[in-house]
Amino acid sequence: MALKKSDLYSSLWRSCDELRGGMDASQYKDYILTLLFVKYVTDKAKSDPNSLIDVPVGGSFDDMIALKGDKEIGDKINKIIGKLAEANGLEKVIDLADFNDEEKLGKGKEMQDRLSKLVMIFADLDFRGSRAEGDDLLGDAYEYLMRHFATESGKSKGQFYTPAEVSRVLAKVVGIGPGTRQDHTVFDPTCGSGSLLLKVADEAPRGITIYGQEKDNATWALAKMNMILHGNEDAEILKGDTITNPQFTAGRELRTFDFAVANPPFSIKSWSNGLENDYGRFELGRPPEKNGDYAFLLHILKSLKSSGKAAVILPHGVLFRAGAEAAIRKELLRRGYIKGIIGLPANLFYGTNIAACIMILDKENAQARTGIFMIDASKGFIKDGNKNRLRSQDIHKIVDVFNRQIEIERYSRMVPLHEIADPKNDYNLNISRYIDSSEPEDNQDLHAHMHGGIPNRDLDALGGYWEAFPQLRNQLFKPNNRPGYSDLTIDVSRVQQTILDSPEFQKFADESRDLTTKWFNDHRDAFISIGTETQPNDLIATVSDDLLARFKPVPLLDEYDVYEQLMTYWHSVMHDDVFLIMHEGWMDAAKPRKAIESKDRKLSETPDLVIGSGRNATKYRMDLIPPSLIVARYFAEEQAKVDELTAAAEEASRTVEEYVEEHTVEDGLLIDAMDDDKINKALTTARLKVARSEGSDPEEIKALQHLIKLYNDEAATKKAVKEAQAALDLAVLEKYGELSEADVKKLVLDDKWRAAIVGRIGSEVNALTMALVARIQVLGDRYVETLGALDALMKVLESKVSQHLADMGVE
Template identity: 60%
Template structure:
């Protein structure tokens, strides 16, 4: 069975759990990532005789497995990993973590058990086919760990990781040609764990020549491992302080590169420590302020860029508007035409800081002829993800599409002329809100409408996007009242009914559904052709690009909201499904597998992953997991009659249970017919009823009590029989379901997965988007209709009426 992304993630994160308590996240990541590295290169060496990583005798993961349970496991693991490091010139890279440290791993038996469990977790993962699957599962797992470690490391130690979503945007804004040769260079002077560089290299079909420098030694080691795990064995990542000791030189000058990307530490106050040589980085510019290193890093990158090069850097928003020396540097950059674009990002995206940041795109190629700076304000497009914010697929795609098109989007993007930036009002201030107003139009109250009633036509005109999509609906809902004002044609509580039953809405829904159907049908052949050569990332790019095109320009429904539905399902489920099919084939991927043991309880009993089909109980139970085709699809396709019978049995059991509950509640009151059968909990169970029935008969109790007890015992018996019938029906149905999986051919599997599972969920998600649009119109129409419903005259009349009624009551009471 192929390796699923979610299974890999679960396993590697579980390995981190084995180390919790002994150290913080910034430390235990070194242990986990080291083992991930050793396991991967060992598996790769077995399957690839041309692997660039040599796995020596005594330095493989199998050698670590052989140490499980040994009293000196920590010491021997250190030796094995050191052998691997020495064979590949990776000393100080993969052997930094001390597996024999009792302060972090415990002493004696505690260390022995912890390391044995840690090795066992990775032992069950097989990486031999990960590259053949055409998808970077391992790299994604490494990044998954990085994100979690960064989250848990806190502000001071989480800066080694740039969120993958931001990295993908930066890779695209560089606009690297598809035919760029592998000799094309990309440079990151503050490369951290290297993920940003890797994303850029992955965006070039032929790959790129990677150069990077990282100050922190442990993070430098992470980046070296990251490169190898992502298949970039040939790279040049140096360790040292870029500003004080740049490693990439050409004689006495800085080496230059075709592209750069960077996410330098924000506003470093100690950037001048050890800084004794400028290397021409500040030629023509003011020297950056001593207590803020943002522009020091930026000017280093500008100097390290070839005359026709392009780069993208993440910096805090302050660089766009801070004054004094930084204002002088900013003005000179603008005058030289070096800044091509600025993309404002949401706050709280980055680990180590919550402040908002921006991407600044530097482009030397057309600098002299540049007449404007393209600005995007993407600060409002995100979702909450725990304590941080995160860009959604729709947010990333909208930024990239808008940037590449270079077209103005209202309240989102525009090309700002340099003449506007340099005028006396702005004076080279690049703060994005100066040039793009993202605020929503104010909701204006109409005084005349409050006085005389009616809905201002301008409020209805503001809903123009809805009337474009539903051309007849405005006339169905509103009619003229007087010049400039309208009124509802229906009562406010009928608005929802009129809109939902409108032919325009039905036509719109049908049109969208037809577009989705056409899009899905056009890719049916491509999906059926998924095999071992399929690259999942290319597949989803094809699907996503075409879906965007199908919905681009349609009224009311955003192509990005539809795209988000596809991508969220891809990330949650479909990518795992495709990975399984690529690795095992359609038929094999559809077969149930035995549930895996996920751990053990305090009594050493195994705990299993959630199973879809279970036969028996306890440790002897058979537990089956159906990764690709859920049992519900098998039932709907092949066992409709059995399902109908099961539904009938369930309904009958629920009827009996309800009748039993109601009967008990009716007669457990004090002195009621079942009062003598009430237990200490205030209820009646079958044992209580039978015991009291026996006593009542012996006591020759009243016939009504005996009859009631007989009836309640009968209901209990009927309920038990009904539950037993359901359990037997479920068991029989489950047996039939399990037997059916074995009989499925490739055609049936394709039809179930593509035609029902994938298609059904995606359609349902897009239908939800349509429903949200309709509900939004209902709310806005009800608001418009209700806001001016009570005029000043009607309110005055109501007040007069109430005053008269109060006066009348007071007169009757003799008060006045």
């Protein structure tokens, strides 16, 4: 039984993290990723006789497994990796991490145990079925580890990895797509670990030729391994400083490419150290000596063919800084090289917390360009630990809006070049000059405060709601005696229930639910057909784009919010489910499996079902079909009985608590049964025995006897609950073995996926309704008390104070 992907990745990270000791994550990653690489190529060679990587005798991961417990394990792992490197020309690529380093891995037994455990973590992984395209277990695991290593490495060492979400945006806006040919070229002059280039390659289904350069030796090695791990063995990744020592040259000229993407280091001060040949890169102006942002941008521009396109991540300063940068920016605009600018949220990147932007360059028809398309996407993100992250909806919206050049108020617009060149702007590209993304001010109305009534302009601002619910405004509001103002027809406390009970709202909610159900049913055959050949990324792209398109015409609802509900469920649940079905088949994926319990590897799982108790308990995990779905469909009556017994047990416990509380007050009948302010059945029984022998107050004896009866009743009801629950759990476990494939598909598709998605999208309808309720309540409360009413109240209070003073003899 395959583990769910999310469980596999998190277990992998936790296990590796357990063993790193005091080593910095930026160093530890080299050990982990090297082992992952060796494991992958070993598995690949077993299943693919035409694999481009030759795994020699004595150079495989299996040879590492044989070293478990070996006193010389560190040195022998180095030799295994050395053989693999020598056989494939990968010296100084996969052999940079020293597995015999006592300072990092410990001495003697400590190193022996640490490396033995580390190797065994990877031993259970099987990458023989891993594919470079579509849903890639290895690639996803690698990216999962890279993200965590980048997060752990801190500001100074986290720049080897561009967040996958940002990489996807660059890949989709640079112009690569289904029409891209395999002989088209893409170049990243500061490629880091290569993650950005690989995201670009994902956008080219027919393939694309990859080129990259990286300055840091260890990061360059990661990039080389990353390319091989993702099936891009032919990618040309060279080492060196891009500005002072560009590797992709043709004589005294730079080689040119069809596309370029980059996330260069921000505002580097030493960019020109050792610069001898500028290769004509600075013909539009020389960047300032203490800031290298434009040095990288101009290098990329020079590296593009005459119709080439690029997407580059840069700090916002390049858009507005003065001096030499302003002169370069002016020339770029005059020549039409800048196609667009996308402002991103702050704190997305691992190397810095500042906000960045994406600048899109396009040489094709540059002279004919008359405007720059700008997007302010700075508000679209979700918090993820100590960083921000683009959501699926943020990525899709940015890409849709940019590629289709859609203008949206406070989000995007095509800015004419003559507006940018106007003296008041003087070629300043600061996005806030051209797009005001701030929310409109909530202005107070002085006349309404003085005389009452809700301003109609505030109600008009809710036009989207009145469009969706045409009769609701007249139901909630009536004209005030002053033109331009309205009054609530009901008390403000009843607004929420009135809206929820509105036939228009109920119709809107029903139509949204029906639209979601129809969408799901239309794709049901695709879901039923999930199997070994399924491409999960293609599947979710198709169905999610269709969902977005169907909700686009729906008033009030933001189709991207609806899309996000699906994508969140996909990433948290459906993706794992699809993975299991692909690898196990519907029937095997639905079978219960024993939960993993391993103190050694820290991989213990929380069980979904426990049969038996104590040491005899058997713990099960149900990855595809949780027990709650089986209970809801097949054992509703039994569950109702358990609920009834549980309620009885809770009532019995409350009765005990109330009786004890009533009679343990000072001089209470049960006070002598308490010990350290505690009372239980044992103490009560002991006190009853003493009370009888001493001939105590009959009322106390009667109270003690009654409490013991209550304790017995409580124990009996709890026992009944336990027995009923145990019987239900056993019946549920047995039911799994009786399910047919049709049953499994119905449970997964209807009871799990469809029900969850319909519910999540329904929550969007409820959320926007609550927003309307909140706004009406604010307006209703804001103007409920007029100046006249407050003045009248003030006079009443003054009169009362005067009367109180007079009563006390104060004049």
